Amino acid sequence: MNIFSDERLVLTLDAGGTNFVFNAIKGGKAVLKPHGTPSYGDNLEKCLQTMIDGFEHIKSQLSEDPIAISFAFPGPADYSNGIIGDLGNLPAFRGGIALGDMLNNHFNIPVFIQNDGDLYTYGEALGGLLIDVNKLSEKQYKNLIGITLGTGFGAGLVHNNTLITGDNCIAAEVWLISNSISPDNNAEEGVSTRAIINTYNDAIETPDSTLMPKDIYDIATEKKDGNKAAALNAFKLFGKHLGDSIANLINLFDGLVVIGGGLTGASSLYMPEVMNVLKGKFNCGQDRLVHKVYCLDDEAEAKAFTQSNGKQIKVPFSDKTVNYDAEQKIAIATSKLDASTAISLGAYAYAIKELDK
Structure with a gap:
């Protein structure tokens, strides 16, 4: 699997307890300058709207449509179903938040969410x-x-x-x-x-x-x-x-x-x-x-x-x-590689592999 020769475009997010950093990846490389915002982790509605707005901001600068959204998010989570659980560093997430379905409904493209340690390792395996x-x-x-x-x-x-x-x-x-x-x-x-x-x-x-x-x-x-x-x-x-x-x-x-x-x-x-x-x-x-x-x-x-x-x-x-x-x-x-770069590579590769199944 060579992620650096793939021409498909994927929206990505580096999600932290304090800040969100959005970008788009094509061929294993970021295509734009990162777009950072506060995460507003103590206010669920504001946090979720910030996420939608961040992806919209990146999408508006692209000359082609992305084929998926893929990113790491803290756990506990039901990653395979895109549901986030009770997070320590994002206290507004309580009782289960269907984050994947929310983004899929808004952007109408597949959404993949995984653990940051997993995506970091995947990026190192395929590009590090x-x-x-x-x-x-x-x-x-x-x-x-x-x-x-x-x-x-x-x-x-x-x-x-x-x-x-x-x-x-x-x-x-x-x-x-x-x-x-x-x-x-x-x-x-x-x-x-x-x-x-x-x-x-x-x-x-x-x-x-x-x-x-x-x-x-x-x-x-x-x-x-x-x-x-x-x-x-x-x-x-x-x-x-x-x-x-x-x-x-x-x-x-x-x-x-x-x-x-x-x-x-x-x-x-x-x-x-x-x-x-x-x-x-x-x-x-x-x-x-x-x-x-x-x-x-x-x-x-x-x-x-x-x-x-x-x-x-x-x-x-x-x-x-x-x-x-x-x-x-x-x-x-x-x-x-810095961890953020490896995680972005992993997120990109994970989306490509899932779409090719």
Whole structure:
């Protein structure tokens, strides 16, 4: 599936709790400047009208008709039926809002809504990391685990160009998986912006409620005054929690891993600990992963990942030989795409694939 050669036009939306950003995608690329508006998440009628007006604004600037609307929206939701549930960051959505049908009735074109972690991963699979790796690797990879890091902890799964959503459209709810480092909490309590802030504040004499992860990153990198050791430890602990969750996903799904979202700018502070976990052992001495894992952010590891360690072995009772590489390898990387771009690519690809069924 090559989304970059498709000539169909799809309206898209990057929906956040504070702002909506509208655009149109053709051939995997935005065709206009993004159009942003407040989301008015505490006023349902105003929020819904803003959504209609935003899509109308984009449509009015196009020289051709769009064939669908496709976008990510926060959950909980019945995505397959376009119904949004009780959202935490958009409080006006309560009791079930038939958002897909509303937009379909107004624009009279198909409407596709999915989870942002899912669409992020789909975009990376069809236009990001998976494509880049397969250009360089002799082995062709088909599975991708996408991780989004920000206010919360999200994920998605793609197999052979197919988005895996589950029977209830809630596959890869990574934020709720178990947390071996802090067993009484879910994974997101260790992998989120608040986790970094709380860890830092717990370590200093006078906690500062105004700090954001960027401030703590600046303290860790000596761009801002503060407790450097506490800041470094906050990101280290974040990396340990993240590595624990990724190890579980790799063991279950056996795919490459791409990490995106707002916290990737601090990857140099947490990725070493992620790799320590992935390359580590349980107390019994068993390796955490069957795979040998490579970090593509590291030039030497990226080069080693693409090299084959295969050898020729003899076929029993025959003169033939076959190549055998005993190393079961996997790779992890920070995304080269910003999350919004990857989500837009995923939304576009999801609409095209659904329409072609």
